[in-house]
Amino acid sequence: MRTPLYSFLFVIFSSVGYAQTQPVYQDKPYWQDYSIKFYADKPNGDLLEAQADRNGAIQILTSKGDLLHPHDGQFLYPGTLQPDNTFRFMKDKKLTALGSYQQQFVYLSDQVVFANAWAGKLFSAHGLPNAKFFQGGPDFTFLVSDGTSLNLLKDSKSLWKGSLPGDETVAIRYQPGANQFWVLGKKSLYTLSVSGTKLTKVLDGAGFTALDVTNQGKKVIVGTNDGYLEFDVATKKQVGTVRRKLPWTEITAVAEVDGKLWFGSTKGAFALRADGKFDYYNGERWLPGDEVTHISKGPKNSVLILTKAGLGQICFKQMTLYDKAVFFDNQVRSRHIRVGFNSTLDRMEKGNLATGYLDDSDNDGLWTAMYLGGEIFRYAATKDPEALQNCRESLDAMERLYTITPVPGFPARSFERSGHMKELSDSERWQHASDKEWDWKSTTSSDEVIGHIFAFGAMAELIPDKNLKSRAITLIDTLMSHIISHDMYLIDFDGKPTMWGKWNPAYVNSFPTNVGDRKLNSSNITAMLQTAYHFTKKEKYKKKLLDLMQKHGYLTNQMRSMNEIGKAPADADEHAKHMSDGWNHSDDEMYFVGYWGLYRYALNDTLKAKYKQQIIDHWQAERPEKEGAWNIFTALTGTKEFDLNEAAWYLREHPLDLIDWSIQNSHRKDIELLPENFRRQTTKEVLPPDERPIQRHNGNMFNLDRKGRSGGSENSAGDIWLLPYWMGRYLGVISAPVK
Structure with a gap:
């Protein structure tokens, strides 16, 4: 149901306040x-x-002949499969198969084909126990x-009887236009003409498991x-060879649903797209289990994917990006705000x-700054008072990061109610605040700081509220x-620099020129000093920036091309080698968040x-990741x-589901794996976000697997999704919804 990219991209060109025009995504509904x-709650049989x-x-x-039906399920709140006692007097029927005929349930027992539809008149004995x-x-x-x-029958009368010579039937389908059945054996394919009652072999093979017309x-x-x-039905010939460039090749089910071809396998389900690639539904983000047993059309634009562990109903709903933003806004506000921070439910x-609780994080300030940035852009684009209130609450939390520590100008990583240090992550980093009811986390890093400056700068520029603007500049x-x-x-607090909070030339220029930290720290501190000068007009910031550029080469450092960044040379110190053992995607996050102040100011x-x-x-270096x-x-x-x-x-x-489920893709046969490389790019082409592990912008978009997760946490959409969407709306490259 998901349509290829080009089907949705309605682009126009309009002025967005720059010397040149930029394309604009027209936000029309998509599926x-x-x-x-x-x-399945302990089902009696498979x-x-x-x-x-x-x-x-x-x-x-x-497999025991019991009927089940879904109970009490909705998105993010799974239901169960319970015994279906709707028709109580069916219990004495020994059911062996379930089908659909004219959109009604039809049943096969050891004696008859029957239904409760059509006033129960369908009752046709077949004679095959x-x-x-x-x-x-x-x-x-x-x-x-x-x-x-095989027995072709109507009203308990046999019209034809036969069998597949030397083979065993595994599936049957009917083709209305040709008035014929297709019968699949384990190693052959036959047609059976209804009018001529003639069984004809059309294909030999091996290992056949499922079919559909x-x-x-x-x-x-x-x-x-x-x-x-x-x-091919017309030529009565196989088209090409067996297709194996699939997410997984052990096929257990085939079904065409609303014109789209679906496959079940022992490792999830997948649907063929118009571009010849596949949408892959694997793991508990989508299915109760990965061993698929059956696929069929479901109600209201849905597909039913039955697995050994239960039923996954894949639903399709028309939404705009704005509709998705509204959904994610509710997700953040209802489940992810901890004392004003944008937090993970863990x-x-x-x-x-x-069952979860809002957890503390090393990066409470950074994730909140990125969410705050998105809400600032939202308010600038829409003037929504709810967005402004969200900004106030997030700023309250970030402001307290500065007032809760004993060191002027030094922000905490986080704060939490006192008396629980041993229960917090990195308990040795926590300190008691002067307010005995609270503790705060030390060792604040450079990624926190650049995130703060980004959000404070955006607020100072774009929020007209004088109080908020003044507090941000302060x-x-x-x-x-x-x-x-x-x-x-x-x-x-101990009078020593934190591990990563270092922008002094003695540290920055100690790295070889091709080690990323030399470029990164130069770029970040430039953005930070420019932002400070832009809003305070204090000459000390401009003077320091020019000193770093002119005397210490910071402009040269940051202008060095990403193509030159790599591993430290053999004669570099161990710290430089450790910091350059591969591409650091947290660095990417720090760069781009810093680019707001770098370019804007x-x-x-x-x-x-x-x-x-x-x-x-x-x-240009990041383009393969398709990072929004x-x-x-x-x-x-x-x-x-x-x-x-x-x-x-x-x-x-x-995906709308931001729960951290186990995800596996490395087994796939439809991806091209790359040799190990510095950028840690695992495949030639990045997978869609809804097929890979949930991660923030500091993660590697080419991560294929995340094992050992069982839905233990839910990430906030505040920084992951809402920031790029609302920034795009503010910059004018994403339109308001177009219905």
Whole structure:
């Protein structure tokens, strides 16, 4: 149901306040997918088939002949499969298969084909005590098989009997246009003409497992235990070879649903896209289990994917990006605000949102700054008073990071109520505040600081509220005065620089020129000093910046191309080697968050032009990741080319479910793995966000797997999704919703 990228990208060109025009994504509705899961509560037997009728009812059949139905499930709140006692007098029927005929439930027992629809008049004896497959044809004819024998019948009368010579039936489908059945054996494919009652072999093979008639009767798709093949109905020939470039090749189910081809496998389900690639539904983000047993059309634009562990109902809903922003805003405000911080809901029990607690983090200040930045852009774009109130509450939390420590201008990483240090992460880093009711976390790092400056600068520029603007500027001045007065170091409560809070030339220029920290720290401190000077007009900030640029080479450092960044040379010290053992995606986050102050508050147009060159050089290196935030941050330079298509793709394809489920992709046969490399890019092409592990912008978008997770935490959309969306809205490269 998810449509290729180009189908949604409606682009126009309009002025956004720059000398040149930029493309604008027109926010029209697209199909957003999400899953409602129903776990099997100790079923009596294996789960075999799931069907839905025209009324939206869903039934599941087990190998013991029991009927189940879904109970009490909704998105993010899974339900269960419970015994279906709706028709109480069906219990004496020994059911062996469940089907759908004219959008009504039809049942196969050891004696008859029957239904409760049509006033119960369908009741056709088949004479195969071990029957387990059946399919409806024209005018209530049914083809039934026990695996060995076949019986075409109507109203308990046999119209034809036969078998597959030397083979065993595994699936049956009916093709209305040709008035014929397709019968699949383990090693052969046959047609059975209803009018001529003639069984004809059309294909030999091996390892056949599933089939469906697709493309309006033009193709038959046959699943195997190692890929699938296409059979052309008109030419009666196989098309090409067995296709194995799939997420997984052990096919267990094939179904065409609303014109889209779906496959079940022993490692999840996947759907064929128009571009020939696949949407992959794997792990508990989508399914109760990965071993798929059946796929069918569900009610209201959904697909039913039955697994050994339960039912996954993949739903498709038309949404705009704005609709998604509203959904995520509710997610953040209802579950992820801890004393004003943008926090993670942690220690949940298998995705149960009612069981977790809001956890402290090393980066409470950074994640909150990024969420605050998004809300600032939201207010600037919409003037929504709710966004302004969110800004107030986030600023309250960030402001207290400065007032809770005993060191002027030194922000805490986080704060929490006292008496629980041993229960907090990195308990040795926590200190008692002067207010005995609170403790605070020390060792604040440079990524926190650059995040603070980004948010405070955006607030000082874009929020008209005088109180908020004044407080933001005061915080900028307080922090930067601390750094300048301590010789370009961030000094902790113990009088020592923190591990990463170092912008002094003796530290920065100690790195070889090709080690990223030399470039990063130069770029970040430039942005920070420019922001401080822009809003305070205090000459000390401008003077220090010019000193770092002219005497210590900071401009040269930051203008060095990303193509030159790599591992430290053999004669470098151990710290430089450790800091350059591979590409650091947290550094990317620090760079791009800092680019707001670097470009926006440049001292002059000459520097601004250089910064634009620097930003675009970095963006070029990041393009394979299709990282929505970095593409949107690049747009602030006014460049026409910033991969708007990919930014919109990131926002659309990001899952609504932000729970940290186990995810596996490294087994896939449809990805091209790359040799180990400095950038840690694992595949030639990045996977969509809804197929890879949930992660923040400081993660590697080419991470394929995350093992050992069982829904223990839920990430906030505040920094992950809302920041790039609202920044895009403010910059004018994403339109308001277009219905």
